[in-house]
Amino acid sequence: MIPFTVELFSTQNDVQTIQTQWHLLKDFKEIFRSVTGMEKLVVCPYKRPNALYRLICFPWAGGGTSQLAQWGKLFGSSIEVSSVRLPGRESRLKEPFAKDIATIADEFSSVLLEELQEKPFAFFGHSFGSYISFAVALHLKEKYGLEPFHLFLSGAHAPHSEEFAPIKTVSISDAKDEDILKYIEILGGTPSELLQNEDVKKHLILTFREDLRVLQTLSFEKAERNIPFSCDITCFNGSEDKSHDVEAWHDLTSGDISFYELPGGHFYLLEPSNEIFLTKHITKCIENAGL
Numbered sequence: 249m250i251p252f253t254v255e256l257f258s259t260q261n262d263v264q265t266i267q268t269q270w271h272l273l274k275d276f277k278e279i280f281r282s283v284t285g286m287e288k289l290v291v292c293p294y295k296r297p298n299a300l301y302r303l304i305c306f307p308w309a310g311g312g313t314s315q316l317a318q319w320g321k322l323f324g325s326s327i328e329v330s331s332v333r334l335p336g337r338e339s340r341l342k343e344p345f346a347k348d349i350a351t352i353a354d355e356f357s358s359v360l361l362e363e364l365q366e367k368p369f370a371f372f373g374h375s376f377g378s379y380i381s382f383a384v385a386l387h388l389k390e391k392y393g394l395e396p397f398h399l400f401l402s403g404a405h406a407p408h409s410e411e412f413a414p415i416k417t418v419s420i421s422d423a424k425d426e427d428i429l430k431y432i433e434i435l436g437g438t439p440s441e442l443l444q445n446e447d448v449k450k451h452l453i454l455t456f457r458e459d460l461r462v463l464q465t466l467s468f469e470k471a472e473r474n475i476p477f478s479c480d481i482t483c484f485n486g487s488e489d490k491s492h493d494v495e496a497w498h499d500l501t502s503g504d505i506s507f508y509e510l511p512g513g514h515f516y517l518l519e520p521s522n523e524i525f526l527t528k529h530i531t532k533c534i535e536n537a538g539l
Contacts, residue, residue, distance in 0.1 A: 286359055286360075286363070288333070288339060288340060289332060289333055289355070289356060289359050289360075290304070290330045290331070290332055290333065290359075290360065291313040291317045291330060291331050291332075291333055292317065292320065292328065292329070292330035292331075293317055293318070293320055294320030294321055294328070294329065295328065296320075296325055296327070296328040297328075298325070299325065299326055299327055299328035299367070300326045300327070300367060300368070300539075301326060301327050301328070301367060301368050301369065301370065301534050301535075301539075302327070302328050302329075302330070302363070302364070302367060302368070302369040302370070303319075303323070303327055303328070303329045303330070303369070303370050303371075303372060303530065303534070304330055304331075304332065304360070304369060304370070304371050304372070304381075304396075305317070305319065305329065305330065305331040305332070305371075305372045305373070305377070306331075306332055306371065306372065306373035306374070306376075306377030306378070306380045306381040306384075307331060307332070307334075307374065307376075307377050308374045308375040308376050308377050308403075308437070308515075309375060309376035309455075309456050309459035309460060309463070310432065310438075310452050310455045310456035310459055311376075311377070311437075312333065312337050312338050313331040313332070313333050313338060315331075315518070316329075316331040316372070316374075317329070317330065317331035319331075319523075319527060322523070322524070322527040323527060323530075323531060324531065326534075326535060327531060327534060327535075332356060332380075334346065334352065334380075334459075336454075336455060336458060337451075337455055345455075345458040345459075345461075345462070346458075346462050347462075347465075348462060348465035349379070349380065349383045349462050349463065349465045349466045350383070350387075350465070352380060352383065352384070352462065353380075353383040353384045353386070353387035354387060356384050357384055357387045357388050357391065357392070361388075361392060361394075364388070364394060365394065368397050368537070368539045369396050369397070370396050370397060370398040370399070370400065370530075370533075370534055371384070371385055371396045371398075371399050371400065372400040372401075372402070372530065373400070373401055373402065373404070374402040374403055374404075374517060375402065375403040375404055375514065376459050376460075376463055377402075378401040378402060378403065378404035379404060379407060379463055379466055381399065381401070382399070382401070382407055382468075383466060385399060385477070385479075386468070386476055386477075389476060389477065390476075395477055395478065395479055396479055397479050397480070397537055397539060398479055398480045398481070398482065398533055398534065398537065399477070399479055399480070399481045399482070399501075400481075400482050400484070400530055400533075401481060401482070401483050401484070401494075401497070402483070402484040402485070402517060403484070403485055403486065403489060403492065403514055404483075404492055404494075405492045405493045405494075405496070406493055406494065406495075406496030406497045406499065406500065407466055407468045408468050408469060408470045408496065408499065408500075409493035409496040410493070411492065411493040412493070415460075415463060415464065416464045416466075418460070418464070420457055420460050420461045420464065421461075423457065425450075425453050428453050428456055428457055429443070429449065429453055432452065432453070432456060435513075435514045435515065436513055436514060436515045437514065437515035437518060438452065470499055470500065475499070475500065475501060475502050476500055476501070477500055477501040477502070477503065478501060478502045478503055479501060479503045480501070480503040480504045480505070480506075480533070480537075481497050481500070481501050481503060481504075481505050481506075482505075482506045482507075482508070482529075482530075482533060483497060483505070483506070483507045483508070484507075484508050484509075484510060484516075484517070484526065485507075485508075485509050485510070485516075486509070486510060486511070486512040486513050486514055486515070486516030486517075487509050487510065487511050487512065487516070488511075488512060488513045488516075489512075489513050489514045489516065490514075494507055508529070510522045510525060510526075
């Protein structure tokens with residue numbers, strides 16, 4: 249009986265050791281995420297390690313992570329939501345702004361790669377964020393053979409459309425600060441009290457200017473007979489916003505395309521009723537993807 253007792257005791261120790269090592273491994277992974285830049289580049293205030301899917305959000309020009317990262321509390325346990333953080337803002341304030349969109353796509357693809365390989369993921373982007381999400385998705389597909397199973401794009405033209413071309417001709421360097429500020433105010437989405445703070449206003453104008461400069465570096469020409477994606481694409485737009493060439497997104501995927509117009513202007517998605525519609529619809533699309 250003694251040998252059996254010793255063996256049982258040893259087995260229990262082995263189990264405890266394995267459990268301890270597993271918890272240490274999880275702790276190490278969190279530390280590693282922070283050290284390697286994951287926590288710097290991606291904000292996820294509502295972590296769901298057991299979620300079946302990931303939704304990565306890309307904010308608008310001049311924006312940070314605060315709004316879209318908070319979507320995490322609106323989704324169920326099956327979806328973990330995070331928002332990307334570009335250089336030159338928030339905890340990356342002291343970093344220089346990105347020099348071009350290709351640099352952003354490469355940085356986020358390399359840092360997110362391991363996470364994105366673990367479970368199915370979708371992208372959501374609004375305005376400038378739509379173009380960044382497209383560039384990251386394209387880079388992932390071309391370099392790693394990996395793509396989101398769904399692209400949710402809001403307030404944006406297809407990048408190869410004629411309507412996108414004028415964006416690249418705007419003279420950002422010659423634009424006056426007051427003109428940029430006026431444009432920001434017309435678009436909406438920025439609380440008026442923030443614009444009363446001179447330091448905040450100055451940095452917002454600088455960030456917006458730099459984001460537009462980055463956007464102008466987006467270069468994509470669809471090759472004949474080459475369809476880059478196979479994922480589904482859903483396009484959203486505000487009813488009072490300027491019209492966007494969303495039909496041209498048909499050229500970029502062999503998957504299904506759908507379009508929704510919601511009441512409001514360019515920042516329609518900040519309206520609580522629209523936010524509820526978006527999160528519910530995105531949840532339905534993700535959970536019904538059959539993955």
